[in-house]
Amino acid sequence: MELFLIFTIVGSPLIAFLMIALLPHRLKRIAPLLSISFIFLSFLSSLLFFLKHPQIQETPFEVQWTWLQANRNLSFNVGFLMDRLNLLMLFVVSLVSFFVQVFSVAYMADEGRGQSRYFAFLSLFSFAMINLVASNNLLQTFIFWELVGLASYLLIGFWYQKPSATEASRKAFVVTRLGDLGFYLAVALLTLHLGNLNFSALNSPEAIQSLSGGMITLVTLLIFTGVMGKSAQFPLHIWLPDAMEGPTPVSALIHSATMVAAGVFLTARNYALFSASSISMETILIFGTLTAFVGATLATIQNDIKKILAYSTISQLGMMMMALGAGSFEAGMFHLTTHAFFKSLLFLASGALIHHFHTNDIWEMAQKGSRSQVLTLLVIAVGGLSLAGIFPFAGFWSKDLILEALEHKPVFHAAALLVSFFTSYYVFRLLFILYFRSETPHAHEEHHESSLLTFCMNFPLISLAVGSLIVGFMGTDLMHHKLLKFISPEAEGKLSIELMMTGTGIAVLGLAVAYWNYLKRKIQPPITATGFRRVLEKKYFMDDLFEKVFGRMVLAFSAFLNWFDKQMVNGKMVNGTAWSTLRLGALLTKVQSGELQDYLMIVFVIASAVIYFLVK
Amino acid sequence: MTLQNLIFIILSVTTLAAAVMAVSFKKVIYNAFSLMLCLGGIAGIFFLLSSEFLAVMEIIVYVGAIAIAIIFAIMFSPPHFMHQPERNWPKTVRSIAISAFFFATLYKVLTTTPWGMSTTQEADFSIQHLGKILLGIYTLPFEVISIILFIAILGALLMARKREAHE
Amino acid sequence: MSESLIAYLLLSGTLAAIGVYGFLERRNLIGILISIELILNAASINFLAFNKFVSPDKGLGQAIVLLIIGLAAAEATLALSIILVLYRGMTSINIEEANHLKG
Amino acid sequence: MHFGILTSILLCPVIGMILILFTPRKSEQAIKIISLIVSGISVFLSFIAYNRFDPSNVLLQMEEKISWLPQYGINYWNGVDGLNIGMILLTSIVIFTGVIVSWKLNYRVKEFFALLLFLVTGVFGVFMTLNLFFFFLFYEVAVLPMYLLIAIWGSTNKEYAALKLTIYLLLGSAFMFAIFLAIYSLAGAHTFDLMTIKDKVTFDPAFQKIAYIGLFLGCGVLAGCWPFHVWSPDGHVAAPTAVSMLHAGVLMKLGAYGIIRVALFLFPQAAQAWAPFTATLATFNILYGALVATQQRDLKYVIGYSSVSHMGIVLLGISTLTVTGLNGALFQMFSHGIMTALFFACVGHIYDECHTRFFDELGGLAHKIPILSTFFIIAGLTGLGLPGLSGFPSELLVLIAAIKTYPISGIATAIGVVVTTFYVVSAIMKAFYGPLNKNFEHIKDIDLWQYFGRGILVAFLIILGVWPKLFLNLVNPITTYLLLKGF
């Protein structure tokens, strides 16, 4: 019975993908319905699985088969592991994916033939993500890790007519694969040294003893490079802002809740291995802080609504990494869950706004009377407040948990506070511009949408808003930390009061500064960027660093190789030898001078030489 | 020194001198004449080697026929008053060197090998014995030599006939 | 210098060497022909010398020399006829001008 | 005694060729059908051979032996074991799809298909035979028709490429010729039968060292080993579609197969001694091929250089001399064969439709030919080793084997994978995505028949990617046996 449930969880999106891909043209229209129903089926079965196994915390359910026999004593297997961490992620992934697909029905309504392709890719992505989450060994995670990268490549480049979209998809795929390089090497090293890649084996105490300290650090850091690539940590985060070229529901699903969270999940999954080496924990902490700071600062100056949310995701992921680095993986996972809800909510809402105003720029939305979209603005407010960490919303609880985890690291604690200040600053900047700075809505033409489409648009928004509220409370002691207990039994979730006070204080401070800037002085977006702002404009020169330095250097080297191949290897070695044999031939024919006496001279010389040798 | 040796020395000196003259004179006609002299000397040596018939044959065929044919050819070819190409020294030096090298190796070979002298005393040099061999062991070469001569003459005729066709 | 085998062999060796010299040096076709005759005669001296001093059956060498003389005659006639054809073609029998076929 | 299945596979193309020679020149359709039937039978027969083959039994199966010239140690001896059953299957599939793909050919059809079948006979022969004489004979039979096929039906600077290719490959085979004879007489084997040589003769180390490197470079020339790879990009680009499919798909595997079957089998100690050298060459292959591929402006050149890079992975797998490495190499040979065949099939169609392969002239084709672009993208993804497609398991196995013995090569392979991703994705972007080039309005997508031809290849890629056991079960026992027996 469990096996059947697992297969439905894991297999249903794949079936949806195959059915849509093989659908004849006439039936392309039912693609959305197909993919939504199957993702919902997967969500239901995971729920059912949880209900049937309440005591899931203690006895994880695992099943596996051998997939690849490398040689007599080395084999890789394929399997599924169901324990509290997996189930939590399964809920998050399938739920968010379900809401996004419902929303996409409305968003992609006027896409026509591309719609079936869109939904096929979406179900492919959900299949890959679910399997990644449910897998029981590192190799299978790596396999679906790359498939997820592929799905994000296909979806970012969905509107392949736009050169900028294809450019962004290429960048995303190459950068993530650069990260996966480390992960790939880690998988190879671990197979070499441990032979068995199951998570249970990896994190077992005897495995950690058998590996030398240096090897554990090396392997964990290599895995971390993979995580950096996928979860857009500091040096490899450059692809996420460009990934906004894709349709907004895609960003909502992939670039806020699921894919980017995969890195955090992987670290959490192998937490025993990671925590075994203090150096890697330190590096995770440092990189997490850097990412959080960079993300938050860059988000403050963006005018494109999706870019703001992208940078905010980067900074929140940085926060999660800081929590993991600091030693409490339940804080990280709890923030991941809450973040999944309110960030996907924010993205979907901004999608609704873009869909309505046909522009990404918040200032233009303001001119076009963004105030008129009451429901969307309300929902954005809910999401924004929970992002900023205001009291009753989900963000507040999980952020404070992280602050509490960072308690004993003063420097990183201060950095976290600074980041949450910037977070609340750009959230309220967004809200004030959209709400208070918007002109009175001129009588815009009321293009009425069919009731179904509006429902598809609003239902996910509302449910996600409610979700982001409930999830927050589940962590508090009111519901005696049901969610926290669910994540890790021994976590004592009470928060110290003064920490809550400082958190809220910082958030209010951010609100005040934003109010001062945008309502009081009504500053317009500055034209010329000066000083620190220019640095921000140039995204800390990171993009240039990659494009100009690495890209140019590698391409220059391969240009040299290409020249070397054409001229030296091909030109000199091959044509050269051919030319010299021909020259030798021409030389030999010179000997054939046509003079009989020259011939005979050679004949007699050689004849007497031979006689001489024969005699000697 | 017996009379035999004396004659041998005189004959060989004359032959060699004539041979040198045959290949060194600028005018071809002189070469032809010195060739005839040299062949005469060789006939003498044949005589010394106790095969008189061959000496006579040498005189008749070589001197009488081939040398004369050569002189005929010289008459047909460009008259000797036309300017003779002056001597090309590098070529001469080169050929002297090669022939000297050739002779040196031959000399080395000849002098080092122990020649087994024949033991049989009754040496029958007579013409009857020669005839018996020519029609005994060498019947086939004897026939074939006639075909060769026939072919050579036919070829010469052909070359001559080419003259009209050519004009 | 006693009249022994070595003497004759050396004599024919020098004759052959002179023939070779003539062959390589003469610029006139007929000159070359003459030097060929010389080499052939050197060989016949060789044969006769061996016939007298070494060969058990004295008639062998003589028969061979007889055949050689026949051969030489055939060769000479043929060579002379071709030389005359060449002379008609390029009005000179200088070997160095007969080098159109080369390369 | 079952009828000689191997000889009948070998005879299929020969009979086809003879039939074609007698069909009149004008009835082109009949010629195409004959070659299709013949290659179809060869596919059918190789499938029979495949499922009759029992992997656990490591010894030779379906042996056929006819003594040809016994006193010269030459006898016609075919046999199948784990190494070549996969290759025979690969060849039959590639020729079958190759014939389908060149269905629209109209210039001198008779000679084209006759030469194509002659080429395949050579390839089949090499994969089946266990006698060095016939190995060499079929090896050259496989190379020579290449010249005419490329020189007459080829495209960019075809004559130069054809000549370079033929002379290069034959020069490589010249070394093999000398070494085979040396094995026969110098080492006193007095037979060309591979197995009897192995049992009868123990070669002295000095001879082994020279012989191994001679064979490795001789076969390596065909396998596109680094300094001798120069002919393969030009050859692929100039060759017509079916020929470059066969060539990159199968002929390059001939070289690698030769190294394993003859060089590694007979001279294991020398293989060990030379392993570091060959591994560095292979690493050079991988990185060099990938990096140069990024610079190419012609779609076919990109694939040509990618073949060089992927063959580097095969050579690296061989030089690790571990069971995993060898399994990875054999798997990569099979999967790369199918992948390149698919690549060239797609590019062939693009060239027929748009008459150009340069990136700056192409663009936005996905809009007009969606099915073909999907096939191309699938081939590209296999190239960059995406899990779920057959490229991944082989690269994984080779990486694991390489990391243990040559860590630098292992890292280089991983970096190579990233560079491959870059040039594959850029190629897809430049050729298929972006705005549609205006003068390609008229191009039409592949019809059902062509779809079927390429579909088989895609099916193989996916099946092997998802379920690699199918191929590895074949290969595992023989490689373990080979390496155990050798060292």
Next chain:
Amino acid sequence: MTSSLFLPEIFMMIIATVFFLFIFLKEETVKKYLYPCSLILGAITMIASFFSLSQKGLIFFNTYEINAFSQSFKLILAASLFLIVTISDRTPSLNAEVKPEFFLFLSTATLAMMMLTSAAELITLFIALELASTSQYILVPLRRGKLLNAESGIKYLLFGAAASALTLYGLSFIFGTAQTTFIRDIATRLPDLLHQPIFGVGFFLTSVGFLFKLAAFPFHFWAPDVYEGAATQVTAFIATTSKAAAVAVLIKLIYLLSPSSDTFTSVLVLLSLLSMSLGNLAAMIQKDMKRMLAYSSIAQAGYLLAGLLSQSPEGYAAVVFYIISYLIMNFSAFMVLARIAESDDNPQIKNFTGLADRSPLLALTLLISLLSLAGIPPLAGFTGKWFLFSAAMAKGHWLVVLIGVINSVISLYYYLMVIKEAYLGKVEGNANTLVVDIKTRLISYAAIISLVIMGVFPTPLIHWIEGMVRF
């Protein structure tokens, strides 16, 4: 009885006399009857020598030995004469009135070569060699009235005269040391002769005459000029038949009398290496087809020497196998040449453009023969080379094998140039498709099939040859 022993030679003499009589007939009867009559006579000789294959015996006071070896070579020589005669119907470079003499000299040359193969006595050998050379000296300048052929004629004659003079000199040395000219007797005296260097010198000088006919390295200089200067049919004759005779004699001499001192073998190795490399390298840049085939025949002489230098029964068998396949390959190449050359001037490589369109059969024959010359499987050339090089390798001459194989790759280059011209060349305007008469068609099919059969299934032929090579 003895006459049946001497059957092939008798028939050759009959042919010679018939052709001689033709000289005196009128112009148009000659034009009408000469060619068919020569075909019939050629065929009869071939059949006669086929029937006399099993003869054995010694005639002419055992100076003339008839055994399997000599009889099979007579069959080969008769066959190649017949083939040469078949392609001499239209000879643009020989004017009509010279035709009877042309056939006469051909037959006398073949007669002489037949005698060469079974001569058991050195002087008979030499005289037969002279007869063969003399008839060839006349054939070369026969070409229609251009100066070049006279020049090539005189070069061939003088070079030949020098070579035969040296041979004669060598013979005198052998006569001097062995006191006898019968090869069998010398063979019996061989053990004590070997330590005398003079015998080695004599033997080498004797082989000079035959290396000259084989066109091996130092004695090859005449080949390019003569091949280019002579008429196509004459060149074909010199390239095929005289080479076969030279090989036969060399095999017999080396088999029986070879001073197996390693200096002699290293001399042969040197000659083989040099002629192979020089032949192939020089041929690469040739434009004139006949001159290219001349250089390629020098290279083939190098391969034959590679077989000879092994001085082992397998080596000799390989040489005989290779010379047979060489005859067929070279003959079919010259046949295509003869058909291509309409006018008298030599066919250049560019005359072959678009041959595949003009006449596919001739193009195919050219392709098969040139590829077989280059040693590409599955043709006879490859199998021949395989046997040659395996014999050489058996005696440890790995350098000869390596250089030989690299040379055959180089040779492939210039053969491919011709094939490229034939198959890829676009002939502008409506190409006058060559009308190929039945006879050529038949011979082409025969040549192609025999080359492929000898390549793929050489067993019966090799067995027959091995039996034959035993003296």
